[in-house]
Amino acid sequence: MGSVLTRDVLVKWAPLLVLIVLILFFAAMEPRFFSVRNFARIGISSAPALMVAIGVTFIIIMGSIDLSMEGTVSVCAVVFAFAFIAMGGTLASFAWLALPLALLVGAAVGLLNGLVHVKLKIPSFMASLAMGFVGTGFALLLTGGDRIRVEDDLFRGLLTTRWFNFPIMCYVAVAFLLIAWFIQTRTTLGRNFYAVGGGEDLAHASGLNVNKVRILGFTLAGVFYAVGALLAVGRIGIAETATGSNFMFVSITSVVVGGTALWGGIGGVWNTLIGVLIVNVINNGMVVIGLPGYVQDGVLGVLVIAAVVLSTDRKSVTFVK
Amino acid sequence: MYELRKVDKKFPGVHALKAIDFQIGRGEIVGLVGENGAGKSTLMKVIYGAYQADGGDITIDGTKVRFQNPRQAMDHGIGMVFQEQSLITNLTVMENIFLGFEQQFVSFGVINWKDMAQAARNQLAKVKLDIDPATVTSRLSFAQRQLVELAKVLTLEERVDGDLVILLDEPTSVLAREEVELLFSLVRDLTSRASFIFVSHRMDEVLELSDRIYVMKDGEVVDVVAQAEANVDDIQHKMVGREVDKEYYREQKQKPYRKEAPLVSFKDVSHGARYQNISFDLHPGEVLCLVGTEGSGREAVLRTVFGLETPTAGTVSLKGQDVTRFNAQNGVAAGVGYVPRERKVEGIVGGMNVYENMTLSQMGNYSKNGVLRISEEKSLARDWIDRLSIKTPSEYKDCGGLSGGNQQKVVLAKWRSGGSDIILLDHPTRGLDIGAKEDVYDMVRDMSDDGAGIILVADTLEEAIGLSHTIIVLKDGIEQIRYDCEPGNKPSLFDLVHHMI
Numbered sequence: 001m002g003s004v005l006t007r008d009v010l011v012k013w014a015p016l017l018v019l020i021v022l023i024l025f026f027a028a029m030e031p032r033f034f035s036v037r038n039f040a041r042i043g044i045s046s047a048p049a050l051m052v053a054i055g056v057t058f059i060i061i062m063g064s065i066d067l068s069m070e071g072t073v074s075v076c077a078v079v080f081a082f083a084f085i086a087m088g089g090t091l092a093s094f095a096w097l098a099l100p101l102a103l104l105v106g107a108a109v110g111l112l113n114g115l116v117h118v119k120l121k122i123p124s125f126m127a128s129l130a131m132g133f134v135g136t137g138f139a140l141l142l143t144g145g146d147r148i149r150v151e152d153d154l155f156r157g158l159l160t161t162r163w164f165n166f167p168i169m170c171y172v173a174v175a176f177l178l179i180a181w182f183i184q185t186r187t188t189l190g191r192n193f194y195a196v197g198g199g200e201d202l203a204h205a206s207g208l209n210v211n212k213v214r215i216l217g218f219t220l221a222g223v224f225y226a227v228g229a230l231l232a233v234g235r236i237g238i239a240e241t242a243t244g245s246n247f248m249f250v251s252i253t254s255v256v257v258g259g260t261a262l263w264g265g266i267g268g269v270w271n272t273l274i275g276v277l278i279v280n281v282i283n284n285g286m287v288v289i290g291l292p293g294y295v296q297d298g299v300l301g302v303l304v305i306a307a308v309v310l311s312t313d314r315k316s317v318t319f320v321k
Numbered sequence: 322m323y324e325l326r327k328v329d330k331k332f333p334g335v336h337a338l339k340a341i342d343f344q345i346g347r348g349e350i351v352g353l354v355g356e357n358g359a360g361k362s363t364l365m366k367v368i369y370g371a372y373q374a375d376g377g378d379i380t381i382d383g384t385k386v387r388f389q390n391p392r393q394a395m396d397h398g399i400g401m402v403f404q405e406q407s408l409i410t411n412l413t414v415m416e417n418i419f420l421g422f423e424q425q426f427v428s429f430g431v432i433n434w435k436d437m438a439q440a441a442r443n444q445l446a447k448v449k450l451d452i453d454p455a456t457v458t459s460r461l462s463f464a465q466r467q468l469v470e471l472a473k474v475l476t477l478e479e480r481v482d483g484d485l486v487i488l489l490d491e492p493t494s495v496l497a498r499e500e501v502e503l504l505f506s507l508v509r510d511l512t513s514r515a516s517f518i519f520v521s522h523r524m525d526e527v528l529e530l531s532d533r534i535y536v537m538k539d540g541e542v543v544d545v546v547a548q549a550e551a552n553v554d555d556i557q558h559k560m561v562g563r564e565v566d567k568e569y570y571r572e573q574k575q576k577p578y579r580k581e582a583p584l585v586s587f588k589d590v591s592h593g594a595r596y597q598n599i600s601f602d603l604h605p606g607e608v609l610c611l612v613g614t615e616g617s618g619r620e621a622v623l624r625t626v627f628g629l630e631t632p633t634a635g636t637v638s639l640k641g642q643d644v645t646r647f648n649a650q651n652g653v654a655a656g657v658g659y660v661p662r663e664r665k666v667e668g669i670v671g672g673m674n675v676y677e678n679m680t681l682s683q684m685g686n687y688s689k690n691g692v693l694r695i696s697e698e699k700s701l702a703r704d705w706i707d708r709l710s711i712k713t714p715s716e717y718k719d720c721g722g723l724s725g726g727n728q729q730k731v732v733l734a735k736w737r738s739g740g741s742d743i744i745l746l747d748h749p750t751r752g753l754d755i756g757a758k759e760d761v762y763d764m765v766r767d768m769s770d771d772g773a774g775i776i777l778v779a780d781t782l783e784e785a786i787g788l789s790h791t792i793i794v795l796k797d798g799i800e801q802i803r804y805d806c807e808p809g810n811k812p813s814l815f816d817l818v819h820h821m822i
Contacts, residue, residue, distance in 0.1 A: 075663045188684045195681055198670035206682040207653025265672045
């Protein structure tokens with residue numbers, strides 16, 4: 001037997017190690033960081049991002065990329081808010097139907113995204129980027145630039161009601177994380193994501209309907225974006241075009257930092273959880289120790305490059321496009 | 322003037338070149354023939370510097386040389402015209418001709434296109450090609466591209482002192498008959514400028530063009546014949562000249578196939594230029610072997626049976642049902658299993674473990690409403706790991722980490738466990754060691770006994786002869802001859818080679 005600390009083992013556990021080191025570092029710099037109150041704050045900022053990042057994780061496992069999350073989140077948030085208010089404005093009425101409606105809208109946008117990518121044979125990054133702009137524009141068309149307030153106490157309970165010091169939205173996020181884990185490990189769809197990402201030709205030669213898998217993947221991602229949109233609205237009580245802003249950078253950074261390979265086949269939702277926590281711990285920790293915002297963005301950018309460098313066996317890659 | 326003496330080349334497990342002596346004189350055209358795997362391409366790679374010889378000497382005009390890479394070989398006047406054309410199709414003809422050597426036209430960092438075009442025109446004149454050097458390469462015909470490629474190699478004339486040796490690897494494979502004639506007369510004219518080494522599967526062309534012919538077999542030069550004495554039959558005998566080991570290929574286990582309803586039936590099936598008017602029936606228990614050179618259409622036939630290619634004419638039926646929509650899903654549903662040549666690309670998914678790979682083509686059998694029954698998958702995997710004695714620590718092992726032979730067993734288990742009874746094997750033993758090959762032969766016999774029909778594209782002719790009940794020889798997409806191969810009455814290697822090339 002060789003050393004236990006092989007490169008593979010190191011690469012596998014590196015994200016978790018980084019997370020622990022970061023937490024210890026910030027705790028040493030500023031004891032207030034290491035408090036349940038602050039961890040709850042990290043949880044609140046992580047929950048919507050985790051949902052969006054899980055959605056895009058499936059796409060990246062397939063070896064594609066989805067950049068439509070900002071538009072999708074905005075559309076879902078705005079449609080949800082309008083429907084919620086129109087149907088009564090409180091979860092105690094029929095307005096709860098706005099929740100599944102938002103998920104349906106997310107699925108529809110994802111489906112459209114997948115169809116454009118597969119049927120028109122447009123590379124996924126371009127198809128989804130374009131669809132994202134369409135979504136943002138559509139959200140702006142719906143709101144006319146206004147903010148829509150969602151002030152139902154029951155719905156805002158996502159943020160305000162706390163169990164064991166953590167708001168309900170954290171538990172909702174964990175529940176969807178477990179659902180995503182189930183899909184990843186226990187369903188044919190999850191297995192197919194890995195097969196397509198690990199060897200598309202082979203998946204095809206095994207009789208898999210690769211196009212169908214791709215379209216379903218984008219649809220599923222859309223549903224998770226919608227969940228992210230709901231949590232984002234729950235967090236600030238406002239739905240607007242800008243609800244989706246910044247999700248693209250945060251979610252893709254998280255997925256990559258968590259150790260899911262950009263060329264597909266490797267990684268999973270637990271990696272993404274670690275990645276989201278790393279990103280949010282850094283953001284939070286820098287605020288706590290008093291560094292300005294632009295430093296945070298810079299650090300995150302450097303972190304992404306470091307993560308890719310660490311996880312790539314560069315000897316086996318000849319050309320990078 | 323250019324000479325190889327006792328050149329040796331070994332790869333892990335293969336002695337690819339054994340003490341090769343080879344020489345070529347000024348203005349000479351030398352032919353190189355041999356079966357697939359005889360060592361022709363390895364020899365060529367040594368000559369143009371892509372491989373370094375392990376032993377022996379290479380001399381030019383008596384001076385010893387050693388090339389670390391093709392660029393160094395080019396600096397000594399050795400150029401290669403590639404079979405798969407090496408031109409970059411989105412660049413213009415002149416850019417291609419001077420690719421990597423633009424510096425001569427550059428002043429102050431700016432390329433003088435006029436000079437380059439003039440220089441390119443001079444090169445094109447050598448190959449008698451009258452086209453505008455600013456044409457984008459993708460707009461040329463294949464024959465024209467071949468000539469541009471030759472012109473590119475001929476730029477060595479200006480760059481290098483001394484003589485040129487130009488290798489032509491299957492230059493005629495994409496050309497029509499009259500284009501071949503043009504190319505040959507051009508090559509004869511160019512012997513005033515260079516010597517040529519000509520490699521082709523088409524024996525008649527080699528005989529027509531070459532002054533001398535080197536015949537290779539199993540990594541050795543078995544004979545050198547001058548054009549005047551050359552005779553197709555003799556050369557073909559020398560290329561093979563081996564007995565098929567009956568034991569090795571499990572010939573004693575070969576049983577007659579069942580002459581009942583065929584599993585696969587081709588009736589006058591054509592696929593564009595790939596193959597024409599192919600007809601055959603594959604019966605339960607039959608091993609049908611498609612024999613031919615690379616590009617003879619054998620792979621295309623396999624891919625058609627699986628549904629990866631849609632034929633342009635004729636009827637294909639699987640188990641009595643005419644196939645109307647050709648796609649892999651329908652193929653799998655009809656019970657076809659495909660074991661592709663590129664195991665790493667199309668055979669197993671590295672990163673997925675043994676049981677995940679085995680159920681990849683049949684997840685529907687192990688799931689309900691999309692939810693997998695993983696414990697059943699695992700017991701299936703354990704069962705087949707035992708049955709085929711797959712060497713893996715457990716069913717959780719990443720398939721990418723298994724040896725080639727064991728990967729191949731996983732692929733076969735994938736199809737057999739899913740109930741596939743039409744198995745397409747494309748070079749199933751490529752890259753396997755001898756023990757693993759014998760395992761594959763045993764599996765082939767076992768599958769026949771179970772009533773599966775197998776279409777085989779074998780790695781070697783011996784393998785084809787040893788394993789098959791029926792052999793169809795293809796050449797340029799057309800059936801040449803068909804042999805029934807009962808044990809004891811099999812065609813010889815010579816019979817096959819004779820019809821292949």
